[in-house]
Amino acid sequence: MNSKTRGILQELITYRPSEKDTLDMLDARAMHVIESAISLLDEIKDELGAEEAELLEKRFYSSLRNSDVSRFNRAIQKIKGDRENKNE
Secondary structure: OOHHHHHHHHHHHHOOOOHHHHHHHHHHHHHHHHHHHHHHHHHHHHHOOHHHHHHHHHHHHHHHHHOOHHHHHHHHHHHHHHHHHHHO
16 A cells, blocks of 8 residues: 555544534534424425324424434334225
C-alpha cells in the first residue's frame, strides 16, 4: 500500500471529531429524523382511516418513548390482520 494511502487511512482511523463537529452532526441527524417522522405521521393520517391512524400514531410515539420498534410493527401487523379478516 502506498504511504500516502496509508497516511489517509491512519487519519480516518484516528479521527476524533471536535465537540462542535459532534453537535453539528447531532443537529443535522435530529433534523432529518424529525422531518421524516413528521412526514410519516402526515402520510399515516392521509392514507388510513381515523381509527387506524390514531392507533399507529399512538404506537409510533410509544415506540420512540420506550425505544421499542416492535410496538409499531405489532400495530401494523394488527391492522393487516384486521383487514384480512374483513376480506374473508
